[in-house]
Amino acid sequence: MTFFRRWLPAVLLVCASPVLAGEAQPDGEAIYQDNCAMCHSHGRMSVSNTSTWQSLIDDQGVDKLYANAIHGIGRMPAKGGHPDLAEDDVKAAVDYMLQESGATLPSK
Numbered sequence: 001m002t003f004f005r006r007w008l009p010a011v012l013l014v015c016a017s018p019v020l021a022g023e024a025q026p027d028g029e030a031i032y033q034d035n036c037a038m039c040h041s042h043g044r045m046s047v048s049n050t051s052t053w054q055s056l057i058d059d060q061g062v063d064k065l066y067a068n069a070i071h072g073i074g075r076m077p078a079k080g081g082h083p084d085l086a087e088d089d090v091k092a093a094v095d096y097m098l099q100e101s102g103a104t105l106p107s108k
């Protein structure tokens with residue numbers, strides 16, 4: 001039993017790690033360029049509008065932004081109109097957009 005208690009957490013950790021399990025991490029920048037840049041590289045919702053994105057983060061929180069990007073909101077189509085994208089792909093694109101916007105993310 002000592003064996004399991006000692007090593008099981010380590011084994012589970014290794015299996016749960018996407019990198020070690022050989023799963024590719026989604027490339028947020030590439031996903032953004034292919035699926036989101038046409039609407040988010042200019043205008044009101046441009047990633048260059050730091051204050052727009054800062055307000056969204058402060059008012060709603062990042063999880064809500066993920067959900068709205070995945071399910072759509074207002075004139076923003078679900079997954080940017082690309083239903084073939086995985087939810088993790090959309091989240092990676094949101095992460096990239098928030099990083100590009102220069103907004104300050106809440107500490108996790």
Ligand code: HEC
Binds near residue numbers: 031038060076093
């Ligand atoms: C067809 C144009 C269009 C495309 C493509 C698009 N968006 Fe949007 N997006 C919008 C518009 C317009 C809004 C503002 C929605 C509103 O508040 O009415 C928005 C808002 C958002 C928001 C803020 C949601 C909120 O809570 O207010 C996020 C996050 C977002 N988009 C992420 C993405 C991601 C990620 C992609 C690519 C996978 C993407 N968008 C593709 C038009 C687009």
